Amino acid sequence: MGDETDVLVIGSGAAGLTVALTLPAHVRVTVISKGRLSDGSTNWAQGGIAAVLEETDSIDSHIHDTLVAGAGLCHEDTVRFVVERGRRAIEGLISRGVPFTASEREDGYGYHLTREGGHSHRRIIHVADATGKAVQKTLQERAAEAPNIDAVERHVAVDLVTNRHLEGAAAGPDRCHGAYVLDRTTGRVRAVRAKAVVLATGGASRVYMYSSNPDGATGDGIALGWRAGCRVGNMEFNQFHPTCLYHPEAKNFLITEALRGEGAILTLPSGERFMPRIDPRAELAPRDVVARAIDHEMKRLGLDHVLLDISHKDPDFIVGHFPNIYRRLRRFGIDITERPIPVVPAAHYTCGGVVTDFHARTDLTGLYAVGECAHTGLHGANRMASNSLLECLVFGTAAAEHIAAGLDRMPAPAAIRPWDESRVTNSDEEVVVTHNWSELRRAMWNYVGIVRTQRRLERAKRRIDMLADEIDEYYGNFRITADLLELRNLVTVADLIVRSALARRESRGLHYIADFPERAGDTRDTILSPTAAPLRAAGTA
Missing domain, CATH: 3.90.700.10 (Succinate dehydrogenase/fumarate reductase flavoprotein, catalytic domain)
Incomplete structure (x- = not known):
């Protein structure tokens, strides 16, 4: 992997690979994965992808079903944006070779469509009971054939590079210039410069003691975006x-x-x-x-x-x-x-994430977020089955098209200060990482789980604050490891979930709090901002 690229994609699932494959062939793309390329949640998806594909179905019906599932919190314009692009997304996968299960009927779309919870029609296209695996395999094969795509395994993003990390003073507003990346094989951290960076790291369900997600679902993209100054939304769901x-x-x-x-x-x-x-x-x-x-x-x-x-x-x-x-x-x-x-x-799934618009842009110029790590407004307070892979495809394509349209006007990658390890040592107490990881996930499970109370949330907040201080001190004194980076991201995400849950004084969708069991009359997102004022509203062009 080189130290400079046009577009750096952090994450190698359906969202990240869709970005890479949709970008023009002349654009240099680096895709990094902290494990194997196939280790993300896409590979585990069994069900399928929701899209309006038959004449008996309709765009309005899919929109209605999604709005109902989202318990009044979906952004209707975002839902329409995604649903209207569903057929194009599926046809894109077919053209790339995804072997969807064929229909036994001679009429209709030609592929077998199933129906899942919340859907009023058969609109789930699938590859037997292993759709995600087939999609992941196909996209990886196409990426391997593309000479402009460098897909690199065992590399972990440490932090995003903003103006404060540059060698000299940066003129103009803050923007993203790349990322510091840890090579897990060598233990070396280096700065990777890029005109644009895409977060495609998946969700954060490993913050809980019990999770259906692979080990890597530690909220990396959400934490990276938050530390770089981006807002996050609806983390309580x-x-x-x-x-x-x-x-x-x-x-x-x-x-x-x-x-x-x-x-x-x-x-x-x-x-x-x-x-x-x-x-x-x-x-x-x-x-x-x-x-x-x-x-x-x-x-x-x-x-x-x-x-x-x-x-x-x-x-x-x-x-x-x-x-x-x-x-x-x-x-x-x-x-x-x-x-x-x-x-x-x-x-199982993180419905909130880094706030984005219809181009997958975040609050930080040059930074995009796609897939489960993003808050687009599609899922509202509860994700409807099989809309998640659709979101990856639609917003992955949108991000790539926006980057491609403006890449020539983006500034050349700036000179970044090298990673400084002069004041840290090797840890002789890595068991601290393991203990803190276990304590954090158990506290989240016990106090911030399926049924919540104000008292449990406040108790969790105190424990998370204490763990955050310990982890921050450890991070500042010892050389980093992949486990430490994941723990650092997890405690950030845990804090965002608890703060969001405390702010929502009603029960809605996936957020059930015994102190406020009824749904409130007004509907609004829970938006947390690390800066004084929001820069761009979700769902805007």
Whole structure:
């Protein structure tokens, strides 16, 4: 990887690779990934991508469904912007070679479309039950074929470079000039200069003790943008999946909701079934209702988990309908034909992020944000199924087109001060990082999870402030590592989530607070700013 490029893309999932592949062939693009290129959340997406593709469906219907799911907080102009570009995004993937599952019907769009929760029509195009994996593989292959794209693994962004990091005094308003990047192989930090930088780092669900996300979902882009002076929005809206396997060797294995659809029941360790007394739909209630019910029972009784039991069904039926789950759980010593599955809710998706406009621009000139790390106004207070990959594609394309249109007018990359390690040493207590990581994630799970109270949030804020001071001191005294950078970003994101949750005195969508159980009459985003005044409103051109 060179020390200068035209466009630096931080993150290698669907959003970041869409930016890279949409930019013209003459533009030099560097894509960095802190692990393997395929380690991000895109590769894990099972469902599909929502788009209006058949004549029986309509743009207005998709917009309406999204607005309803977002609990009154979606930006309708953003929703229309994304939905209207859905078909173009899908056709772009098809042209790049994504092998979407074909329809058995001769009429219609030609591809099999499914229907998911919240959608009033079949509009989810997919590749069997591994859409994200197919999209990731295809985009990586196309990026590898592009001579202008340099995709680099095992490199972690430390901080964005702004005017204060330049060798000399910078004229004009503040802007982004690149990033300091840690090479995990050598331990060396170097400055990478760029005309434009794109944050495409995914979400922040690893801030919680239980998460369905890969290990890298540590809110890096959100924290980078915040430290560089960008506003963030709606960080209190964190989506939880109700049933994730509770097992010391399983980090993030989701147990599909289809089990409950086929008769699995949720019980306490005593065997008592609890969903019928909470909701008349019992185990078939919506995802957020089931997640809150499990969380309530765990907190009420001090449990580590509850149980999901389908063992009362015929063993041949179970194995025939859920062969992958059956095989995977057998590896963990669980035979689901004979015993229940220990499960907990798991943090699944971050609906908030760095505030952007229709071009994916942030408050800092030269800096863009796309995908789960951005707050575009699409998701509102609750993300509708399969809109997330669509957002990555649409805003990835929008960012690339805006960068390409203005690249010739952007200033040449400036000279950046080298990374200074003259006053730090190697740590002899890296266990501090591990301990702080565990304490932070446990505090977020216990106090800032599915059901919140003012008292729990205030308790979390005190603990996070204390951890932030410890982590900042550690960061200032020792050479950085990838684990330390992730911890630093996590504590920043945790603080933003708690501050946002404390500011919203109502229950709406994914934010449920027992002190204020009703939805308020007015609808407004929660916008936090590190600067005195906002620079640009979300959703503006």
